[in-house]
Amino acid sequence: MYLFHLFVFAFYLYTVWRLIIPLPLSRYSRAFLAFVLLLITQYRWFQLWFFGSMFSPELPHNVVLILGGLFAGFSLLIMLTLLSDIVSLIGRIFSIHSLYWSTRKRVVIFLATIVLAIIGVQAAIRVPDVKRVEIPIKNLSQKLDGLTIVQLTDLHISHLFRDAWLNEVVQKTNQLNPDIILITGDFIDGEVSDRWSDIQAYKQLKAKYGVFGIMGNHEYYYHGEKWFKALGELGIEMLANEHRVIYPQGEPFVVAGLTDEAALRFKLPGPAIDKALADRPDNAITVLLAHRPQEVAEHIAKGVSLQLSGHTHGGMIIGFQQLVKFFNGGFVSGLYKVGEGWLYLSNGTGLWNGFPIRLGVPSEITLITLRHQ
Structure with missing residues (x-):
């Protein structure tokens, strides 16, 4: 379990480096976004300390759903960021400037993550x-x-x-x-x-x-x-x-x-x-x-x-x-x-x-x- 959290924290640092730090926002705004993302990625420690279990916290249904959904959304954010880095690398190798990173692409990644997370959570909790x-x-x-x-x-x-x-x-x-x-x-x-x-x-x-x-x-x-x-x-x-x-x-x-x-x-x-x-x-x-x-x-x-x-x-x-x-x-x-x-x-x-x-x-x-x- 500690190894899992170590990997999650490493991906958190990667996401902050690639997505949040380059945003054209004030230092305090970027720090706030990074802090919120840190809470999302490490919330299971709070579950363990205050609610008895990392695997099944005794919290209301909607709280469990939101926390789990946010973590799933973070996983999507990692996937989309990695994919964008690969595309950007291809662009640099072949000098295709339209494939480079940009502020617009970072915003699109955040929005796509939110939409996909909502769709995915709804699909997950339905009766099969x-x-x-x-x-x-x-x-x-x-x-x-x-x-x-x-x-x-x-x-x-x-x-x-x-x-x-x-x-x-x-x-x-x-x-x-x-x-x-x-x-x-x-x-x-x-x-x-x-x-x-x-x-x-x-x-x-x-x-x-x-x-x-x-x-x-x-x-x-x-x-x-x-x-x-x-x-x-x-x-x-x-x-x-x-x-x-x-x-x-x-x-x-x-x-x-x-x-x-x-x-x-x-x-x-x-x-x-x-x-x-x-x-x-x-x-x-x-x-x-x-x-x-x-x-x-x-x-x-x-x-x-x-x-x-x-x-x-x-x-x-x-x-x-x-x-x-x-x-x-x-x-x-x-x-x-x-x-x-x-x-x-x-x-x-x-x-x-x-x-x-x-x-x-x-x-x-x-x-x-x-x-x-």
């Missing part, structure tokens, strides 16, 4: 649409052709996404009448006592063969053992390096789930694929819930037919996706063929309150239909 995906599964019985799974992931219920939003997500999910509901982690941000009233709608999720879930990294930040128990009390069959066998159309079908590597930081069991798959029925189709996508090749090699993951939020912004992909094993969003199996990596149903923005990467409730191959 349903995304339909068909996946051909090797050796899937013809009896199971058409089996439907709804994947929810990264809902991050907090003071940003509260009970009303979750109620709408649950209603949309239930209207799909899925055979199975699978939730791949990051249900919440916050302690059980702070979130309990907001997450009661999870109890209303209905699927013919059950609702299953795993922990993401964020549950572990708030006493993971308590969250594992609490989510189970809401009717979700929580899996921790284990599996369950269900029998749709009388056919054995394995749903397995891993813990997240964040567990290791809290001296809890990390992901253990061999344990999760031990003693499953021979030749049964296996769907694995793994919050992060990185180890999918190993999982497929051990007999998993389909891995469902989240964590990346799809990259959130076109242009950020390559960076997010780099930190997630080359995966960022959508359906990937991996060996003899598949990875489906959802953009996420919600997202973390500290970076509430989506531009060109919509959130989703994913309806997956399995097909006989």
Whole structure:
């Protein structure tokens, strides 16, 4: 986390140097702008000192939305400034004076940042649409052709996404009448006592063969053992390096789930694929819930037919996706063929309150239909 803030501060200095200092304003006006930008970039320290958490401050919804939106806007400002520097460099190399930096371009960057941030925040906090995906599964019985799974992931219920939003997500999910509901982690941000009233709608999720879930990294930040128990009390069959066998159309079908590597930081069991798959029925189709996508090749090699993951939020912004992909094993969003199996990596149903923005990467409730191959 300290490294993250160091990078943010470095980008802050870069933005002040490239955008604010050259503005034709008084010294005091430029100092004021630089100070405001500093507060935006470092507000999480104030959250930690005064409101208990960097990840989920117990602040009113609108305050959380504004603070997160401002930080997301700062990230856009960095992107646009870097892009303008690259364009300006090209202009200098080829003596194209119209590509040089100017006061007008700096003002345009500020205005573009504001407009894009407003659009992106609105896109981030809406109830997601349903995304339909068909996946051909090797050796899937013809009896199971058409089996439907709804994947929810990264809902991050907090003071940003509260009970009303979750109620709408649950209603949309239930209207799909899925055979199975699978939730791949990051249900919440916050302690059980702070979130309990907001997450009661999870109890209303209905699927013919059950609702299953795993922990993401964020549950572990708030006493993971308590969250594992609490989510189970809401009717979700929580899996921790284990599996369950269900029998749709009388056919054995394995749903397995891993813990997240964040567990290791809290001296809890990390992901253990061999344990999760031990003693499953021979030749049964296996769907694995793994919050992060990185180890999918190993999982497929051990007999998993389909891995469902989240964590990346799809990259959130076109242009950020390559960076997010780099930190997630080359995966960022959508359906990937991996060996003899598949990875489906959802953009996420919600997202973390500290970076509430989506531009060109919509959130989703994913309806997956399995097909006989």
